[in-house]
Amino acid sequence: MTKDVIALTERMPDAPTLLAALHAGGPDLHLTATDDGAVVHLCTPAGRPLVSVESPLLVHVPGEAERLLGPDVTPPQLPYWWTEARASTAIPTAEPLAGSVCGRLAMLLGGTTWPREAAGTAVVETAEADEAVTATPLADGALPAVDVLTDSTAVVLADRPVLGLTTWLSDVLRTTAASGRALHLVTPPDVRLTLPLRTALAGAPNRWVVANPQGGYYDGLSGAELSWQDGTFSPTASPAKVADAFARGARPTAARRLTVALRTVRSPAADLVLGTALETAWRHLTGAPPAGWGTAEPINLPWPPRQLTDLARSRSPEPTHALVVGAPDRPAVATHRTTRTTAGVAEEITLTVGYPSADQVPLDALEPLAAELVDAHGLTTMLTTLTAGGTDLTLAPVLTAPPSPLTFTLGPRDIGTIGLTHARRPPLTMKPVRLGAPSAPALHYPLGDGTDPTAWTALQTLTAHLKAGTPTGGARI
Structure with a gap:
C-alpha cells in the first residue's frame, strides 16, 4: 500500500529546495528517477523504494485542492505548486519520511501539507529498512507504487478520501494496458472516486476492488463479491453475488x-x-x-x-x-x-x-x-x-x-x-x-x-x- 502526502506551496520547489527536502532521510539514501525524470525515488542502499516524489504541478484552477482533498485543506493563493509524495507502507519509516519531505517543502517555500498531521521536518532514521524487508529488484519500466504484480494483474492499494485520475494513476493504467495486464485498485469502503477515474476503471479488465467491512472484497462499481484467485480478483460465484455492503445503497439526496x-x-x-x-x-x-x-x-x-x-x-x-x-x-x-x-x-x-x-x-x-x-x-x-x-x-x-x-x-x-x-x-x-x-x-x-x-x-x-x-x-x- 502507499500513503500519500501532498505539499501545497506558494513558490516553486526548485532543485536546491527539493534536494534539501529529500535529505529528510539522511545522506545514506539513494535517488533514482523514472518517467524521464518526472518521478524521483528515495531508495535504501539496497534499492528498496521508500518514497516517490512527482514533479511539482502549478495549479491555476480554483477549488481543486478542496475538491480532491476535502474542505479542511487551506491551499495558498492561486497559483500554487502541488507536489505529491507516496510512501510505501511495506517499510514503517517510509510514511514519516514522506511527511518530512513535504513538511520541509512547506516550511522552505511557504504553504501547507495534506494531511496536516503528516507533516514534519526532522531527519527520519531508515537504517533498519533493508533489514525489515527483503527487496525484490524492480523490472525495467515497473512502477514502485504498484503493490502486487502478477502475470495478469497489477494491484494498487490506496487510501485517501477522494481518489482522482492523477498523472501517476494514468501512467499505471497505460503501463498495465501495454503489458496486457488489468489494473485492480483496492481501497477501504469510505474512499470515493472522481468521475474521470470511475470512467477510466469502468472498462474490463480493470476493477475497483473494495475491502468489505464484513470480510472479503467486492467490486465498487457492480457490487459483485470478489476473492483473490490465480493472481487476480474474480467473482466468488457464478452468477455473481452482490455484497450486502454495496446493496444497502446510497443515502437519499435531493441533489x-x-x-x-x-x-x-x-x-x-x-x-x-x-x-x-x-x-x-x-x-x-x-x-x-x-x-x-x-x-x-x-x-x-x-x-x-x-x-x-x-x-x-x-x-x-x-x-x-x-x-x-x-x-x-x-x-x-x-x-x-x-x-x-x-x-x-x-x-x-x-x-x-x-x-x-x-x-x-x-x-x-x-x-x-x-x-x-x-x-x-x-x-x-x-x-x-x-x-x-x-x-x-x-x-x-x-x-x-x-x-x-x-x-x-x-x-x-x-x-x-x-x-x-x-x-x-x-x-x-x-x-x-x-x-x-x-x-x-x-x-x-x-x-x-x-x-x-x-x-x-x-x-x-x-x-x-x-x-x-x-x-x-x-x-x-
Whole structure:
C-alpha cells in the first residue's frame, strides 16, 4: 500500500529546495528517477523504494485542492505548486519520511501539507529498512507504487478520501494496458472516486476492488463479491453475488446530476478550435464557461480551448484525452476525447453538472443547447440523463439508482442516412422536434422529465426504430 502526502506551496520547489527536502532521510539514501525524470525515488542502499516524489504541478484552477482533498485543506493563493509524495507502507519509516519531505517543502517555500498531521521536518532514521524487508529488484519500466504484480494483474492499494485520475494513476493504467495486464485498485469502503477515474476503471479488465467491512472484497462499481484467485480478483460465484455492503445503497439526496454525452464531427480545417462544443454546453447548463482543463487530476490549467487544440494537433493522429472542471460554485466535470476519423475530427464529450435539487436542473435548456450544437458544432448524437447524486460529483462504492433518460438528439448526417420520414415517426407518445437547416435537418427526441420510469423503455424503442431504418455501415446509434 502507499500513503500519500501532498505539499501545497506558494513558490516553486526548485532543485536546491527539493534536494534539501529529500535529505529528510539522511545522506545514506539513494535517488533514482523514472518517467524521464518526472518521478524521483528515495531508495535504501539496497534499492528498496521508500518514497516517490512527482514533479511539482502549478495549479491555476480554483477549488481543486478542496475538491480532491476535502474542505479542511487551506491551499495558498492561486497559483500554487502541488507536489505529491507516496510512501510505501511495506517499510514503517517510509510514511514519516514522506511527511518530512513535504513538511520541509512547506516550511522552505511557504504553504501547507495534506494531511496536516503528516507533516514534519526532522531527519527520519531508515537504517533498519533493508533489514525489515527483503527487496525484490524492480523490472525495467515497473512502477514502485504498484503493490502486487502478477502475470495478469497489477494491484494498487490506496487510501485517501477522494481518489482522482492523477498523472501517476494514468501512467499505471497505460503501463498495465501495454503489458496486457488489468489494473485492480483496492481501497477501504469510505474512499470515493472522481468521475474521470470511475470512467477510466469502468472498462474490463480493470476493477475497483473494495475491502468489505464484513470480510472479503467486492467490486465498487457492480457490487459483485470478489476473492483473490490465480493472481487476480474474480467473482466468488457464478452468477455473481452482490455484497450486502454495496446493496444497502446510497443515502437519499435531493441533489441531482445532469449528464450530457455528445459527439461532434467537423472538418479538419486550419482554423478549427476544439472544445467549443463543450464550452457551449457548459454555458447553457451553468451560465458560465469551464474553469480549467488538464490531462490528469488535479486539473491545473485555465480553460482557453486554444491550448486544448494545440495539444491535440501535437498528438495527432493519436487520440487526445482531456479533463475539464467548473468553478467551485458551479460544480461540473467533463471528459473530452479527440480523434481523427475518415469523416473528420471527432470530439466525444461527457459532461456532468451537479445541482442542489431537482427543480434547479435546467430542463428547458436542453432543446436550445441541441439546436446550437447542430447549427454551429457538427453535432452527430447527444443523450442527456438525470440521476440522484451529490454535487461533489464523486462516486461511493454503493448501489445507486440508474440515470433516467431525458432527451436524445440525432444529427443531420445520420438523419440523412436513415431518412427523415422514418426518423421522425418513432412509436412514441412524445414526437421529435426538428432542428437545423431545412436542407439538412436534425431531430431532438424528448424522452422524459427525470421521474418517468418508462423513459428507458422509450429510449430502447427509439433506438430500435432508428436502427431499423439504418443501412449497413450507416449511422452510429
